[in-house]
Amino acid sequence: MDRALKMVYYDEANVEKDIFAQLSLAQKHFQGDGMPRDESATRRILDQIHRQSRAFAAVCYGYMRSKGLGVSEDLGEGQQWYREAAYWFHEEASSGEPISANNLGYLYAKGLGVQENAETAAHWFEEAIEYGSVAALYNLGVCYLNGWGVAQDDEKAIEYFERASDLNDPSAASVLAYLYLEGRGVNRDPAKSFEFNMRAARAGSIEAAxxxxxxxxxGLGAERNIAESISWFELAASEGDAYAQANLAMYFCHSPELKLFNRGWTMLMNACDQGDASAKYQMTQILIFGVPHREPDYASALDLAMDLAELGHPGGYHLIGVMYEHGLGVPVDMARSASWYERAARKGSSNGQAALGRLYAIGSGVEQDNILAYYWLRMSSPTEGSQAQREMGAIHARMTERERQIAEKFVADNPGPRRGSFGLKPLEQDVFKAAKRRS
Structure with missing residues (x-):
């Protein structure tokens, strides 16, 4: 789980801001990347950072030079500005300034203006905690979660995240939401995950939104509510979040209203232009199954799905399996379909797991096996009333008592792959029904 460390400042309302997230947003505004081009918004963000202190101004100049934001790109000069930032942060941290100690740790973690050193970074996060930095509690938790500069320890990581979350740190609450969703270091609890995400989102976390x-x-950890889902995605999308844009686009692209479709398609293109894999996955679904204002394009869909597969994206594996199962632009080939589903399943795709379980249940493309069918359907974490849950129940009913015992032991001994670094997948169509309609 490659969670991001954070360098912070506090705005006029004493709200924590992640400086590099803000600088990235400024660049998106400047380039029109995933949102309308707005140089005035870029200037507002940069001005707010500049006003914080000499150290923050130097970070700002370092980013601008390193990224070519409004100036010519010059990595060497960018590092010079980061070195100046490190000097001032060190001066202030040595005097007990908590934010500066945390931010100095960040520079050592990333090798900006100083020699990259994870142990030194963790040391400064510890110093910052002693001085009272909440952000450093989160950062040190990330270090323990990943074993960066300290021995990997989920228990200690959770302790630091809980301390930071109790002090209203949105990033810590967001990570705790992930851990409860995955059952890492804690018992899996989607409802508790939802609660932590709500806490984080209300405190300003775009990722949590x-x-x-x-x-x-x-309907994961809470009752399914499409209107509320759209509302949270819109909030995150307005901040340039490509994942939110991709999923929001899926809602709009399925609308019978041409205006909403056009809005969704534009949003999806913007997210794809940012290189967002979720957006490419969503676009692949649309190209396979079609939507009210766009017919299927199997050749383009297969190209996109193969691109995703080359990146190791489980959704790409799954959609290729769908195409081979139902003969969408390719010949029906159940053995090949099962092979792609298995790759998706082993990478954590719930749709891939459910599809593979279904093939084991009916013995299509693979040898019929009730135990493996039950296992993969169970791994897909089916929601109440879903097709996967109904299929799992049907398989369980026809199994012998001995098969049930073996299946439950197999599930216990093989907890299966975790999801991606954010514990989230793109929203998916009911692809089995969609494929049946097209077959």
Whole structure:
């Protein structure tokens, strides 16, 4: 789980801001990347950072030079500005300034203006905690979660995240939401995950807002509510979040209203232009199954799905399996379909797991096996009333008592793959029904 460390400042309302997230947003505004081009918004963000202190101004100049934001790109000069930032942060941290100690740790973690050193970074996060930095509690938790500069320890990581979350740190609450969703270091609890995401989103976490959009869209940890899902996705999308844009686009692209479709398609293109894999996955679904204002395009869909597969994206594997199962632009080939589903399943795709379980249940493309069918359907974490849950129940009913015992032991001994680094997948169509309609 490659969670981001954070360098912070506090705005006029004493609200924590992640400086590099803000600088990235400024660049998106400047380039019109995933949102309308707005140089005035870029200037507002940069001016707010400049006003903080000499150290923050130097970070700002370092980013601008390194990224070519409004100036010519010069990595060497960017590093010079980061070195100046490190000097001032060190001066202030040595005097007990908590934000500066945390931010100095960040520079050592990333090798900006100083020699990259994870142990030194963790040391400064510890110093910052002693001085009273909440952000450093989160950062040190990330270090323990990943074993960066300290021995990997989920228990200690959770302790630091809980301390930070109790002090209203949105990033810590967001990570706790992920851990409860995955059952890492804690018992899996989607409802508790939802609660932590709500806490984080209300405290300003854009990532958590996206997570709420997903959870409400599929009924994960809370009752399914499409209107609320759209609302949270819109909030995150307005901040340039490509994941939210991709999923929001799926809602709009399925609308019978041409205006909403056009809005969704534009949003999806913007997210794809940012290189967002979720957006490419969503676009692949549309090209396979079609929507009211766009017919299927199997050749383009297969190209996109193969691109995703080359990146190791489980959704790409799954959609290729769908195409081979139902003969969408390719010959029907159940053995090949099962092979792609298995790759998706082993990478954590719930749709891939459910599809593979279904093939084992009927013995199509693979040898019929009730135990493996039950296992993969169970791994897909089917929601109440879903097709996967009904199929799992049907398989369980026809199994012998001995098969049930073996299946439950197999599930216990093989907990299966975790999801991606954010614990979230793009919202998915009911692809089995969609494929049946096209077959």
């Amino acid at each position: 996206s997570a709420l959009g997903y959870a409400l869209g599929v």
